[in-house]
Amino acid sequence: MGNRIIGLLTDFGLQDYFVASLKGVILSINPEAEIIDITHDLPDYSLQAAAFVLLASYRFFPHQTIFLTVVDPGVGSERHLLLARSDRYYFIGPDNGLLSPVIEAEKAEVLEITGENYYLTLRRTSFEGRDKMAPVAAWLSLGIDLSELARPAKSFERLSWPEPQITDREIRGSIIYQDKFGNLITNLSQQLVASFLNSNQGSSLALLAGRKRISEMAATYSQAPRNKAFFMINSLGLLEIAVFASSAASLLGLEPGDNVILKLE
Amino acid sequence: MGNRIIGLLTDFGLQDYFVASLKGVILSINPEAEIIDITHDLPDYSLQAAAFVLLASYRFFPHQTIFLTVVDPGVGSERHLLLARSDRYYFIGPDNGLLSPVIEAEKAEVLEITGENYYLTLRRTSFEGRDKMAPVAAWLSLGIDLSELARPAKSFERLSWPEPQITDREIRGSIIYQDKFGNLITNLSQQLVASFLNSNQGSSLALLAGRKRISEMAATYSQAPRNKAFFMINSLGLLEIAVFASSAASLLGLEPGDNVILKLE
Amino acid sequence: MGNRIIGLLTDFGLQDYFVASLKGVILSINPEAEIIDITHDLPDYSLQAAAFVLLASYRFFPHQTIFLTVVDPGVGSERHLLLARSDRYYFIGPDNGLLSPVIEAEKAEVLEITGENYYLTLRRTSFEGRDKMAPVAAWLSLGIDLSELARPAKSFERLSWPEPQITDREIRGSIIYQDKFGNLITNLSQQLVASFLNSNQGSSLALLAGRKRISEMAATYSQAPRNKAFFMINSLGLLEIAVFASSAASLLGLEPGDNVILKLE
Numbered sequence: 001m002g003n004r005i006i007g008l009l010t011d012f013g014l015q016d017y018f019v020a021s022l023k024g025v026i027l028s029i030n031p032e033a034e035i036i037d038i039t040h041d042l043p044d045y046s047l048q049a050a051a052f053v054l055l056a057s058y059r060f061f062p063h064q065t066i067f068l069t070v071v072d073p074g075v076g077s078e079r080h081l082l083l084a085r086s087d088r089y090y091f092i093g094p095d096n097g098l099l100s101p102v103i104e105a106e107k108a109e110v111l112e113i114t115g116e117n118y119y120l121t122l123r124r125t126s127f128e129g130r131d132k133m134a135p136v137a138a139w140l141s142l143g144i145d146l147s148e149l150a151r152p153a154k155s156f157e158r159l160s161w162p163e164p165q166i167t168d169r170e171i172r173g174s175i176i177y178q179d180k181f182g183n184l185i186t187n188l189s190q191q192l193v194a195s196f197l198n199s200n201q202g203s204s205l206a207l208l209a210g211r212k213r214i215s216e217m218a219a220t221y222s223q224a225p226r227n228k229a230f231f232m233i234n235s236l237g238l239l240e241i242a243v244f245a246s247s248a249a250s251l252l253g254l255e256p257g258d259n260v261i262l263k264l265e
Numbered sequence: 266m267g268n269r270i271i272g273l274l275t276d277f278g279l280q281d282y283f284v285a286s287l288k289g290v291i292l293s294i295n296p297e298a299e300i301i302d303i304t305h306d307l308p309d310y311s312l313q314a315a316a317f318v319l320l321a322s323y324r325f326f327p328h329q330t331i332f333l334t335v336v337d338p339g340v341g342s343e344r345h346l347l348l349a350r351s352d353r354y355y356f357i358g359p360d361n362g363l364l365s366p367v368i369e370a371e372k373a374e375v376l377e378i379t380g381e382n383y384y385l386t387l388r389r390t391s392f393e394g395r396d397k398m399a400p401v402a403a404w405l406s407l408g409i410d411l412s413e414l415a416r417p418a419k420s421f422e423r424l425s426w427p428e429p430q431i432t433d434r435e436i437r438g439s440i441i442y443q444d445k446f447g448n449l450i451t452n453l454s455q456q457l458v459a460s461f462l463n464s465n466q467g468s469s470l471a472l473l474a475g476r477k478r479i480s481e482m483a484a485t486y487s488q489a490p491r492n493k494a495f496f497m498i499n500s501l502g503l504l505e506i507a508v509f510a511s512s513a514a515s516l517l518g519l520e521p522g523d524n525v526i527l528k529l530e
Numbered sequence: 531m532g533n534r535i536i537g538l539l540t541d542f543g544l545q546d547y548f549v550a551s552l553k554g555v556i557l558s559i560n561p562e563a564e565i566i567d568i569t570h571d572l573p574d575y576s577l578q579a580a581a582f583v584l585l586a587s588y589r590f591f592p593h594q595t596i597f598l599t600v601v602d603p604g605v606g607s608e609r610h611l612l613l614a615r616s617d618r619y620y621f622i623g624p625d626n627g628l629l630s631p632v633i634e635a636e637k638a639e640v641l642e643i644t645g646e647n648y649y650l651t652l653r654r655t656s657f658e659g660r661d662k663m664a665p666v667a668a669w670l671s672l673g674i675d676l677s678e679l680a681r682p683a684k685s686f687e688r689l690s691w692p693e694p695q696i697t698d699r700e701i702r703g704s705i706i707y708q709d710k711f712g713n714l715i716t717n718l719s720q721q722l723v724a725s726f727l728n729s730n731q732g733s734s735l736a737l738l739a740g741r742k743r744i745s746e747m748a749a750t751y752s753q754a755p756r757n758k759a760f761f762m763i764n765s766l767g768l769l770e771i772a773v774f775a776s777s778a779a780s781l782l783g784l785e786p787g788d789n790v791i792l793k794l795e
Binding site: 324330446509 | 543550558654655661
């Protein structure tokens with residue numbers, strides 16, 4: 001028995017023939033596959049945004065879900081294709097770093113795809129999502145033996161992922177994602193902020209972001225002051241900069257890559 | 266036996282982790298659920314657009330469909346979550362007015378969600394769509410007894426919804442929705458226009474919208490004059506301002522909220 | 531037994547009630563239908579883009595898939611609705627040229643829809659996708675006899691589709707599609723380019739596009755020079771102008787409709 005659900009995450013957009021082609025290939029091989037779009041509207045070629053959205057959503061899916069992830073500026077080159085497997089999930093994608101954060105989070109075993117027999121073509125192709133990765137995902141969903149499709153990888157690419165720097169008086173981090181509402185998500189985790197506060201009881205916190213100083217912390221969007229940036233621990237357990245019913249990114253002129261400093265006052 | 270189809274309507278956009286998280290939660294609880302996207306591209310926080318799209322589409326779905334609607338600037342506050350039930354459909358969403366037009370249209374019974382046992386978390390959350398409403402929708406789709414999930418609501422929020430004003434010589438209404446093509450949909454219904462015309466036989470009609478006077482009425486888009494605004498009764502039975510193969514909103518500089526007057530000439 | 535998969539291709543966008551209405555109608559008639567979105571984000575009213583995306587993706591779908599295609603500025607007029615059938619697929623859409631390229635590619639039989647008994651309404655409608663074509667697609671997916679729904683068409687509209695002009699020293703073609711990444715796809719096929727090269731062995735090629743001369747040819751995106759336009763045979767077997775990890779359309783200021791000349795040097 002196979003794993004019926006295949007989640008797709010790409011930067012293909014929805015307006016072209018790309019996503020439909022993936023779906024057609026999958027359904028031609030496994031008509032019972034249930035294909036779920038994670039997202040296709042990632043910024044072009046952004047491995048970090050892709051890795052973030054995958055990390056933020058994969059664990060809500062049923063166990064045995066297969067995630068097919070295609071953000072792939074190196075398509076057609078000699079880079080390998082990966083199939084990572086944890087106790088709970090499968091992840092397929094190019095070996096360009098996209099999968100490394102989820103591999104680490106899931107302590108997944110990393111395989112290198114060798115299933116040429118299952119590809120749509122043996123020729124060089126500029127659409128490996130359609131011609132190689134989608135067929136592998138579909139055959140995997142049919143329950144084919146993994147050894148038919150992949151072998152242990154000797155190594156794989158790691159995505160450069162910004163890590164917070166912690167001192168006695170401050171934590172330096174950065175904005176790693178901006179969502180549709182203009183909320184700015186940082187790499188400062190709830191645990192990190194909590195332990196920083198615990199070591200400095202009685203102090204209050206401020207967040208420096210760009211040239212702004214944000215001193216309001218709120219439990220959720222609706223608890224926040226109006227027309228004013230605040231920070232909160234969001235539903236992913238990460239520190240997020242937001243404005244009630246408005247865009248923090250526009251108000252503050254900040255974007256992913258910008259630095260933040262959480263300070264004692 | 267449950268109700269397999271769950272329709273999703275949110276302002277989350279498709280580019281982030283939000284919609285995928287809802288789908289993952291639902292499928293983890295009910296792998297047989299069939300999830301249909303109504304839309305996720307509503308204007309941020311627009312309860313009126315959300316209510317309109319729901320009203321315009323829900324009745325085409327199979328009976329017993331469950332609609333999960335999340336446009337929710339008040340997330341995390343003390344406002345309740347609603348579960349409305351008519352003879353034909355179920356509607357789940359925050360108690361902020363989004364559901365009130367469809368509750369009225371369906372003469373639905375209004376319940377207040379109490380199914381804490383089914384939530385993903387009992388803690389305060391800034392993503393109640395994922396942590397509370399999606400699980401309730403999924404359990405409902407499995408056929409769980411409604412008394413497990415909700416109890417009669419004492420009251421609920423009404424959306425302010427503009428009503429036409431009628432006099433002998435004119436009807437005053439407003440634009441309530443702009444679609445992708447730039448068509449402008451008003452709150453003047455076919456019945457209202459027909460009865461107005463019946464009471465004034467032999468007269469012709471003009472529509473004043475912003476500073477424009479529109480005198481052409483057409484039965485459908487392709488019957489209309491070229492490069493010129495006209496009005497018609499659209500497929501929802503509402504008076505709509507349109508331009509053949511072009512955008513009435515751009516041509517006329519009008520948008521939702523603007524007033525219109527239907528006059529005898 | 532019917533054909534479970536129905537692929538939707540429209541210019542409706544995803545933000546309104548249009549696509550949801552199609553899906554609701556289909557599922558109300560055939561709850562077992564599996565609806566796949568080909569795309570809904572075509573440029574408004576663009577028959578050529580619609581025909582191109584359909585051509586580029588349909589053959590990857592399982593046999594017996596039903597494609598429901600609605601780009602229809604002439605909605606509500608006297609134009610017919612078509613149902614084309616090949617050995618492998620069904621195609622439903624307005625008789626305005628959208629389907630003619632796929633009819634030719636599939637050598638499909640062309641029928642004219644007559645299934646008034648299956649329409650949602652017998653009245654004139656400005657939403658024939660919802661009221662006529664979606665019900666016909668759904669009933670077809672249930673396996674209803676085709677003679678109930680359609681009869682042979684006497685004629686049908688052909689889309690004007692640019693054909694390359696070939697001389698001894700050059701091929702003149704045009705850009706027929708621009709994808710999300712800004713890649714520019716031409717109507718010059720791999721076979722045409724190969725036979726041109728075969729007849730002129732030892733020569734090299736250059737592509738004139740707008741005021742630019744492009745002399746780099748690459749096998750795939752990642753093989754190409756950086757920051758410089760190149761051309762390649764893409765995954766559809768068509769000559770495409772691209773820039774590595776960037777937009778050829780922006781860099782070159784070109785768009786669909788513009789001419790290209792492939793020349794010997």
